Amino acid sequence: MSIYDYTVTTESGDTYSMSKYRGHPLIIVNTATKCGFAPQFEQLEQLYEQHKDDGLIVLGFPSDQFHQELDDSAKAAEACRMTYGVSFPMHAICEVNGANALPLFDYLKAQAKGTLGDNIKWNFTKFLVTADGEVVKRYAPKTNPLKMDLSLILK
Structure with missing residues (x-):
């Protein structure tokens, strides 16, 4: 399995394959608009x-x-667009842990195993994925996105 084998659903209910992003470095993040980390x-x-x-x-x-x-x-x-100016793709509300977790997040956690534990502890856990689909780093919720080492995924 690779990251490109998973399907996800947009905020409007359209489903697509992650293979759409083959060749693109990715930051994948679980979000929450009412979280104290929402300014991220x-x-x-x-x-x-x-x-x-x-x-x-x-x-x-x-x-x-x-x-x-x-x-x-x-x-x-x-709310993300109006409050924070978000223009990047947003998706359907999902679970990130447990039996009903979005399979993509099970994959991300397994690939980044050991870096921050098995489960996602809170909102704004961030995963860096290379253009080849390799999950190379997991960042904790409190990590400011501007402090992430994007040289791991950008050429």
Whole structure:
């Protein structure tokens, strides 16, 4: 299996294959609009704007697993756009841990095993993925996105 074998759903309910992003470095992050770390949306958007010409894609996956998200995917995405200026792709609300976790997040956690434990502890856990689909780094929720080492995924 690779990251490109998974399907995900956009905030509007459209499903697509992650293979859409083959050849692009990725930052994948579980988000929550009512979380104290929500200002990280601004830094993630800054990175996206700064490096999108290099192919970088930021993918936001809202989760209410920690009870800090709106109950509607489209409303959550709209809040990100209106409050933080987010223009990167947002997805349907999902779980990131447990039996109902989005399979993509099970894969990300397995590939980054040992770096921060088996489960995602909180919102704004960030994963760096190379253009070849290799998960190379997992960052804790408290890590400011501007402090991430993007040289691991950008050429």
